[in-house]
Amino acid sequence: METSILFIQLLNGLQLGILLFLLSAGLTLTFGIMDFVNLAHGALYMLGAFFCATLTLYTGSFLLAVILAIPLTALAGFILEKLVVQHLYQRDHLDHVLATFGLILCIDTIVHSIWGPEGIAIPLPEFLNSQVELLPGIVFPTFRLLIIAIGLAAAAGLYVMVNHTRVGMLIRAGASNRTMVGALGIDISTLFSGVFALGAALAGLAGMLIAPITEASIGMGSDIIITTFVVIIIGGVGSMKGAFLAALLIGLIDTFGRSFLDDLFKLIMSGEAAETAAPAVSAMLIYILMAVILAFRPQGLFPPLTR
């Protein structure tokens, strides 16, 4: 029994990590590659969830809603970039923070006035609301397996795109030397708009995948954006590989902390003390990890090689 719960928690950790990766991939594109601090990244995550919720209610199909909501979130990101973000690239990070914090407030209020203060639940089709028996005795919710599959597919797609396509080459080149790429006749402004939209789509996808587990609600983005920054700091700012590995690491550490810390503490202290201490410490665990990594390896675990 001990091994089976270990295996299930491993899958749970993997699933949390994959979700965090989808979010941090978008943040890596904007913060790491375009050098733009986007606090409103979480707002795009929320928008994705709300688009998907509405489309699910209209079309009656969650999967169709996801397929439609992804380009919609990308479009929202594209418009945001053209209207606001584009004018901020040349400014310093504090201006980025101020402007995107303002964007969070605006988007939250817009969502409030369209969808109301209450969250929206997204119903899943029957076959996703069930469980799969992976091995004898090991049963896992189907939808969480789907999250893992979609996340891994997105990670593979991103890897191929950034490293093995012309667009990816341009993104990397634009990040290294914006002026030079522009001088070579590449429309750098459109390229960055596209990258921003891609980041938005990834964040939106994460929102669409989490909403059927929790719900689409105002403020869901602000709750998770801090963890996402922790991921890209641990992974090494600007590194897609770092973001992927750090996201998995954090997902696993958080899940294992919540699962086994109280039993671990009970070995060294009284049951009651362990009950109080374990939830507090497991909530801090990822920040402790970040502090340790910042102390010994400030550039993160896998910093990008180009800089």
Place this chain on the structure above:
Amino acid sequence: MNKLRTAVTVAAAIGSMAIGSQTLHAADQVKIGFITTLTTGAASIGKDQENAVNLALEHIDNKMGGKPVELIMADDGFKPEVGKQATDKLVKQDDVDFVAGYIWSHVLLASRKSVLDAGKFLISANAGPSPVAGKLCHENFFSTSWQNDQTPMAMGETLNKKGVKSLYVMAPNYAAGKDMVAGVERTFKGEIVGKDLTKWGKDAQLDFSAELAKAKASGAEGIFVFYPGKAAGAFIKQYEQAGLKDSLPLYTVFTIDSLSLPKLKEGGMKSVLGSSMTQFWSPDLDVPANKKFVADFREKHGTYPSFYAAQAYDSIMLIKSAVDAVDGNLDDMDAMRAAMKKADFPSVRGEFSYGNNHMPIQNFYSRTVVEDADGNWTTEIDQVVLENHQDVYAADCSL
């Protein structure tokens, strides 16, 4: 400078005269301030209470002791400081005769002094933190709800009656969460095989995958949870997705109510059907006042009233019993207090009495979540688990 001071004094004097004349007017009517949450994500609770208060006023033709009632609704914004400001305004500026409402324990604790120091009656229509039932009890404080510990204590008793021997417990890691867990532990006779207090507050944990996996592996015969607000929907969904309905039956307090059930139904969360909860009241309680309340509420608003609404409805009826007893002579506080102490009004929970601390001594029922004849999801009374139950803090009250 002197001129300015004079001007300010004059202005202040005129201002207080204006307030003085307002109070004069107030004697011709009964003024009730009702504090609840009308903004933020919890606004749906406040809306339900507001609907119930208005229905109560409609049922009594907006009259108490022959005088018309003026109702002033106020929003606490889900924050103690905002609730206290709203209370101060009701007490000082509007000079109300009764302040009722209060969903949240921390808002009530922050606001109670403003009301009681001004010599007004304070009626809690939900919050029941242990201090107001114990050491901080007050002759002018009454509750139409319960003390926080009572409902989970009833749950512990329900589990005993159902023969549950081992239990897994989950609640958010904050004051009320710990109270609820302590309440169940106080009466539950079986073994608690696992307990998770999850992160709460601004970035509350809403993904319970790890905890549910542990609960399942623990081999417990049931799972007890307390997840108020939006965490309730998240928990139930994941409980459903994990397919635990048959292996790990669900027992809740303050998690599933008439506000969350329609949403759960919309989301197809069938695993909630058949789960158990405890409460002092139920929409199907066979009491004439309750039948009228539930039927009229459903006709007007299309949904079952929540327990928040039931308590709000009762708070207006309690006030009416006091004002009727003195024929509208609102200066006779002693007679009004004595009248309220009798709990002599048609409560939607049926007959009950007040303890020395002015908390209800009442029955608690176990309820099962069912689908009604029209396909709505609601709760149905299973049995009485605590009869005429008084809270444990009454002994600390010096009244």
